[in-house]
Amino acid sequence: MSPHDPTGTISSRFTALAQRLGLIGRGPRQILERASGLKLPFSDIPKREYTISWEQGIPWHYLLDLPRSALSGPVQEDKAHARSMLLKVVKVDQQSLSGFDLRMVDGLANCPPKHALLKSFEELAGTDYCRQARIISYKDFVKTISLALPRFLAGETINLQQASWQGDRIFWADDTNGDAFASAIAYARRRELEVNLPAHMTSYRLSSEGVSELNQHYHTLAMPAAAWSDPAFMALLLEMPYSRLAFSGRSGATEILLLPKQSPEATALGEGLLIAGAPNVAAYLSTLSSNA
Numbered sequence: 001m002s003p004h005d006p007t008g009t010i011s012s013r014f015t016a017l018a019q020r021l022g023l024i025g026r027g028p029r030q031i032l033e034r035a036s037g038l039k040l041p042f043s044d045i046p047k048r049e050y051t052i053s054w055e056q057g058i059p060w061h062y063l064l065d066l067p068r069s070a071l072s073g074p075v076q077e078d079k080a081h082a083r084s085m086l087l088k089v090v091k092v093d094q095q096s097l098s099g100f101d102l103r104m105v106d107g108l109a110n111c112p113p114k115h116a117l118l119k120s121f122e123e124l125a126g127t128d129y130c131r132q133a134r135i136i137s138y139k140d141f142v143k144t145i146s147l148a149l150p151r152f153l154a155g156e157t158i159n160l161q162q163a164s165w166q167g168d169r170i171f172w173a174d175d176t177n178g179d180a181f182a183s184a185i186a187y188a189r190r191r192e193l194e195v196n197l198p199a200h201m202t203s204y205r206l207s208s209e210g211v212s213e214l215n216q217h218y219h220t221l222a223m224p225a226a227a228w229s230d231p232a233f234m235a236l237l238l239e240m241p242y243s244r245l246a247f248s249g250r251s252g253a254t255e256i257l258l259l260p261k262q263s264p265e266a267t268a269l270g271e272g273l274l275i276a277g278a279p280n281v282a283a284y285l286s287t288l289s290s291n292a
Helices: 006-021 028-036 060-065 076-086 122-123 138-148 179-190 208-217 224-227 232-238 263-275 281-291
Strands: 090-101 158-163 196-206 218-223 243-249 252-258
Touching: 006 158, 028 232, 060 090, 060 281, 076 138, 076 196, 076 208, 076 243, 076 252, 076 281, 158 224, 196 281, 208 281, 218 224, 218 263, 218 281, 224 232, 224 252, 252 263
Parallel strands: 158 196
Antiparallel strands: 090 196, 218 252, 243 252
16 A cells, blocks of 8 residues: 555554554444444435436435445445445336337436426426427427437337336436427327327336345444544444445435444444444345335
8 A cells, every 4th residue: 555545544543543442452332332423414315306208316225236336334244245245225127018108208317407306297398498498389299209219100119117215207318409309298298189109118116025135134223424524423334234325316415334234343334323323324225125
């Protein structure tokens, strides 16, 4: 390690602090007591807001193809095992539909950030950009929707997606001219204009078996960003096997600490953090999967 490596410097400082506090070498009971007394700014797991954007809330579908580099931690084997458990949490199904009424679509998988907090296509259609489209006839409707679906009149298959944690909502999965698509669909709903196209549907769902297996092997805790610079927490974490997962949605970053339950020390730390107020991610996912 380079003598100028800031990570090594920080680690050395935490090690020295842990030695002064007498934390290194303590047993599970002392770890639990120390962890349960931590004062960290825990907050609830971000819940999805009802908006037209697929990315609102935590993007759990990212777990389906979680890259190896997504996890950090001191031991490669621990990270590999944690990743293998996370990969089982989300499943995906593909379905081809001969005809789908586009009026049922109420979200955009690739929503422009400026519209991410809008509640409906109708609200988006009322923005200055969409009002300029002036859809007042079927000809205007075809012109506008063709901006998003160039082969609309030819009946080309469209791509849609949904997720169990999104309820029964359907999202348009392409990434071109979402404003035009939303404006056209809002017009079709207002005019009760039936618009059917063949569709390819991608459906994501939480696996109750995968969530259960994750919970069996790990404490999975949602951690505030401030935890990673908190001396008392880091002193406890120093000699623990752990993995850390960070990923971001438009509702903000979420960091998950995975502590293997096969380790008495890691288990004690996890139980202590739960007492201190850390949200239990596996329990939250279990609730989502059972309500799907």
